[in-house]
Amino acid sequence: xxxPTPIPTHWYNIAADLPVPPPPHLHPGTRExxxxxxxxxxxxxxxxxxxxxxxxxxxxxxxxxxVYKTWRPAPLIRAREFxxxxxxxxRIYVKYEGVSPVGSHKTNTAVAQAYYNAQDGITKITTxxxxxxxxxxxxxxxxxxxxxxxxxxxxxxxxxxxYRRFLMETYGGTVHPxxxxxxxxxxxxxxxxxxxxxSLGIAVSExxxxxxxxxxxxxxxxxxxxxxxxxxxxIGLEAVEQLRAAGEENADVVxxxxxxxxxxxxxxxxxxxxxxxxxxxxxxxxxxxxACPSITKGxxxxxxxxxxxxxxxxxxxxxxxxxxxxxxxAGGLRYHGMAPxxxxxxxxxxxxxxxxxxxxxxxxxxxFARAEGIVPAPESSHAIAACAEYAxxxxxxxxxxxxLSGHGMLDLPAYHEFMQGNLVSTVGDVS
Amino acid sequence: xxxPTPIPTHWYNIAADLPVPPPPHLHPGTRExxxxxxxxxxxxxxxxxxxxxxxxxxxxxxxxxxVYKTWRPAPLIRAREFxxxxxxxxRIYVKYEGVSPVGSHKTNTAVAQAYYNAQDGITKITTxxxxxxxxxxxxxxxxxxxxxxxxxxxxxxxxxxxYRRFLMETYGGTVHPxxxxxxxxxxxxxxxxxxxxxSLGIAVSExxxxxxxxxxxxxxxxxxxxxxxxxxxxIGLEAVEQLRAAGEENADVVxxxxxxxxxxxxxxxxxxxxxxxxxxxxxxxxxxxxACPSITKGxxxxxxxxxxxxxxxxxxxxxxxxxxxxxxxAGGLRYHGMAPxxxxxxxxxxxxxxxxxxxxxxxxxxxFARAEGIVPAPESSHAIAACAEYAxxxxxxxxxxxxLSGHGMLDLPAYHEFMQGNLVSTVGDVS
Numbered sequence: 001x002x003x004p005t006p007i008p009t010h011w012y013n014i015a016a017d018l019p020v021p022p023p024p025h026l027h028p029g030t031r032e033x034x035x036x037x038x039x040x041x042x043x044x045x046x047x048x049x050x051x052x053x054x055x056x057x058x059x060x061x062x063x064x065x066x067v068y069k070t071w072r073p074a075p076l077i078r079a080r081e082f083x084x085x086x087x088x089x090x091r092i093y094v095k096y097e098g099v100s101p102v103g104s105h106k107t108n109t110a111v112a113q114a115y116y117n118a119q120d121g122i123t124k125i126t127t128x129x130x131x132x133x134x135x136x137x138x139x140x141x142x143x144x145x146x147x148x149x150x151x152x153x154x155x156x157x158x159x160x161x162x163y164r165r166f167l168m169e170t171y172g173g174t175v176h177p178x179x180x181x182x183x184x185x186x187x188x189x190x191x192x193x194x195x196x197x198x199s200l201g202i203a204v205s206e207x208x209x210x211x212x213x214x215x216x217x218x219x220x221x222x223x224x225x226x227x228x229x230x231x232x233x234x235i236g237l238e239a240v241e242q243l244r245a246a247g248e249e250n251a252d253v254v255x256x257x258x259x260x261x262x263x264x265x266x267x268x269x270x271x272x273x274x275x276x277x278x279x280x281x282x283x284x285x286x287x288x289x290x291a292c293p294s295i296t297k298g299x300x301x302x303x304x305x306x307x308x309x310x311x312x313x314x315x316x317x318x319x320x321x322x323x324x325x326x327x328x329x330a331g332g333l334r335y336h337g338m339a340p341x342x343x344x345x346x347x348x349x350x351x352x353x354x355x356x357x358x359x360x361x362x363x364x365x366x367x368f369a370r371a372e373g374i375v376p377a378p379e380s381s382h383a384i385a386a387c388a389e390y391a392x393x394x395x396x397x398x399x400x401x402x403x404l405s406g407h408g409m410l411d412l413p414a415y416h417e418f419m420q421g422n423l424v425s426t427v428g429d430v431s
Numbered sequence: 432x433x434x435p436t437p438i439p440t441h442w443y444n445i446a447a448d449l450p451v452p453p454p455p456h457l458h459p460g461t462r463e464x465x466x467x468x469x470x471x472x473x474x475x476x477x478x479x480x481x482x483x484x485x486x487x488x489x490x491x492x493x494x495x496x497x498v499y500k501t502w503r504p505a506p507l508i509r510a511r512e513f514x515x516x517x518x519x520x521x522r523i524y525v526k527y528e529g530v531s532p533v534g535s536h537k538t539n540t541a542v543a544q545a546y547y548n549a550q551d552g553i554t555k556i557t558t559x560x561x562x563x564x565x566x567x568x569x570x571x572x573x574x575x576x577x578x579x580x581x582x583x584x585x586x587x588x589x590x591x592x593x594y595r596r597f598l599m600e601t602y603g604g605t606v607h608p609x610x611x612x613x614x615x616x617x618x619x620x621x622x623x624x625x626x627x628x629x630s631l632g633i634a635v636s637e638x639x640x641x642x643x644x645x646x647x648x649x650x651x652x653x654x655x656x657x658x659x660x661x662x663x664x665x666i667g668l669e670a671v672e673q674l675r676a677a678g679e680e681n682a683d684v685v686x687x688x689x690x691x692x693x694x695x696x697x698x699x700x701x702x703x704x705x706x707x708x709x710x711x712x713x714x715x716x717x718x719x720x721x722a723c724p725s726i727t728k729g730x731x732x733x734x735x736x737x738x739x740x741x742x743x744x745x746x747x748x749x750x751x752x753x754x755x756x757x758x759x760x761a762g763g764l765r766y767h768g769m770a771p772x773x774x775x776x777x778x779x780x781x782x783x784x785x786x787x788x789x790x791x792x793x794x795x796x797x798x799f800a801r802a803e804g805i806v807p808a809p810e811s812s813h814a815i816a817a818c819a820e821y822a823x824x825x826x827x828x829x830x831x832x833x834x835l836s837g838h839g840m841l842d843l844p845a846y847h848e849f850m851q852g853n854l855v856s857t858v859g860d861v862s
Contacts, residue, residue, distance in 0.1 A: 070508060070804060077501060081575070099530055101804035103840065143801040144512070166843035169850060170800050369601050370574040373501060373532035409534065409840045412597035419600060 076242035081371035088391035104406030106137035109231035114141035128203030131331035132164025134222030139173035152178035155198035223260025232266020256403035261339030295353030377406035447487035507673035512802035519822035535837030537568035540662035545572035559634030562762035563595025565653030570604035583609035586629035654691025663697020687834035692770030726784030808837035
């Protein structure tokens with residue numbers, strides 16, 4: 001671990017620094033750029049402002065920094081044993097977000113979103129969740145700021161992966177299996193398909209429907225949008241400083257897993273800032289699962305963020321709003337699109353996509369766990385696998401940074417399945 | 432969180448400072464003080480030396496500190512929201528050991544024990560585990576130092592609580608349900624009681640039997656013994672410094688949960704050092720479960736550390752080597768005896784015992800999780816409950832420290848049961 005560095009006082013907004021401004025979100029009906037008024041029924045006012053901000057730095061309010069202090073600065077760990085296990089001349093650093101109370105980076109934006117909603121006098125937030133990482137982070141954050149939280153969790157996960165549901169409930173959140181009889185969209189699906197396992201798309205519709213109908217409620221999203229990416233930049237801002245404190249001038253390559261994109265963008269954008277200002281030549285690898293390769297195999301175009309088409313149109317790399325990825329264990333990477341800001345930096349050449357197979361990523365996860373002690377979230381293992389493959393081929397020392405977005409303590413059954421040889425390869429599963 | 436403090440360079444040995452030396456361990460056959468030779472087949476040489484050391488400080492070897500650096504110094508968190516929820520004038524600090532890779536303080540001694548065994552050229556360690564906290568910590572540590580680990584896990588836990596078993600396996604440990612057909616003691620029990628759920632006592636016998644028969648193997652214990660307590664003093668050494676860095680002169684009361692005693696002793700002994708040297712008047716509360724109250728209801732006498740009577744006789748507070756506590760969820764507190772060094776400080780008046788009911792401790796755990804975000808291990812919740820009760824009655828500010836020995840991410844089903852009203856009170860269950 002490097003020397004401790006202070007917690008950032010500001011988030012970094014890459015939109016202000018890029019040579020080409022990012023394309024705006026469009027209204028799904030008019031296809032005109034969305035206005036703050038369009039978004040007001042769903043999001044807190046400060047978040048709407050941040051979504052379109054062109055300021056380079058946005059101050060982190062003191063109450064948010066107070067909560068961050070519980071686990072931030074998150075450690076930057078030199079992975080010496082992992083280097084040895086790989087036999088690489090590289091110096092590998094991991095930025096570890098698993099020290100947050102819920103065990104992942106999701107809390108960075110959850111706390112900010114809950115805070116700004118509380119500032120607006122909002123008393124209830126609705127959201128959807130799949131395996132439950134985002135739902136538990138928001139549940140924690142809402143408990144902090146005295147906001148009621150209702151979560152629609154994809155029914156298949158609600159039934160088969162109860163630990164994160166129990167976590168949401170422990171924080172005081174209310175969790176419904178989705179589809180639920182509580183909403184019109186839920187009732188409609190249940191009438192047609194009473195045994196449906198549910199999907200994130202349906203769960204979004206339910207959460208949005210409830211928030212839109214209640215003037216005291218708002219909706220919250222855990223990735224993709226610009227304000228979410230903004231909040232996650234604390235990861236990279238700390239990492240850039242910690243790397244210097246550890247005696248490294250710059251990173252040569254940064255590896256992060258990319259699902260909706262906020263984790264990678266949060267880590268990478270402060271490194272890209274150094275590139276944009278001529279202070280480094282760092283390359284960024286966006287590592288996605290072979291089962292859901294939006295950057296490497298998707299199209300770059302306007303698409304909806306959800307299945308039902310309720311969200312604004314976002315310019316992004318997408319596999320199509322109807323794409324249903326295979327049920328891989330890295331649930332946090334099963335999203336059809338990619339954060340528009342991250343997609344934009346891919347198009348501008350600052351970020352490169354790379355797809356990694358599920359079994360390969362678990363093998364890297366086990367190797368990492370035995371070397372460094374931390375069992376990575378299956379999502380993060382994708383970044384570890386890509387870094388390992390790269391590092392093994394090096395003949396000269398390079399400085400590599402891995403975004404370790406969370407731990408895998410609640411994903412241990414998946415590790416067990418992998419070690420029993422029960423996990424299938426996902427290469428070539430994309431259709 | 433207070434300002435970062437350095438990781439300690441030495442462990443603190445309270446035996447050197449106490450006005451009355453602690454009673455020695457006795458050989459179970461001769462009832463004479465055990466000699467290093469008696470212990471050589473089971474423990475690494477440095478650990479045997481530490482067990483009887485009268486040096487005040489023992490240097491922490493560099494390779495151990497290197498591993499500690501992954502998560503140490505563990506944070507000391509000011510629990511402001513918890514204070515508010517209690518409506519107390521107290522300033523409450525929690526020393527949080529859940530940031531370790533396996534999520535508890537057990538790693539502090541696991542790393543040291545694995546290191547010293549590796550130094551002796553030992554290639555295999557055997558141990559027992561109940562719910563799996565100790566087994567997973569040692570599994571992590573053995574992976575670090577290239578030692579094979581065989582764990583005998585109580586069969587009931589092996590079958591019903593698989594997450595920690597998966598964790599041990601992910602680190603490369605081999606886990607057997609106990610009783611197993613691999614040992615004489617296991618085969619004997621299985622022949623008589625083929626359906627036995629197993630017990631820690633049986634699992635100890637199996638692990639000891641295998642280690643004793645193999646000149647390249649040694650046995651490891653996760654609590655109770657002096658060398659284990661010694662390793663855990665990193666907790667309190669950091670906490671004393673962190674409290675000062677946070678602007679507090681001293682703690683008024685320190686609360687820690689006590690099962691085998693090493694967690695509480697590790698936190699408390701450096702605070703008692705301040706008392707012994709006239710620099711503070713801190714009181715220490717050893718909080719034990721009402722279902723297993725060795726300090727508050729046990730006798731102070733020589734007793735065996737295990738059911739089979741294979742270990743040395745230890746002078747301690749004990750409920751008797753045959754005592755079988757109710758199956759409460761704080762599995763780490765279900766031990767019939769108490770660390771001899773801790774028992775000794777109780778007798779000398781530096782530590783006071785207090786028993787807390789299971790449901791009361793879960794209620795405090797939920798309150799704490801909602802206030803501070805961290806879901807405590809059910810063991811740690813006992814300390815939180817005792818502190819909460821004390822803090823609520825205060826009318827003047829005091830400085831209180833809670834030992835938060837681990838997180839409860841793998842104990843969420845127990846929280847769920849509690850919130851469903853399915854947990855029974857344990858008060859009065861002791862017979």
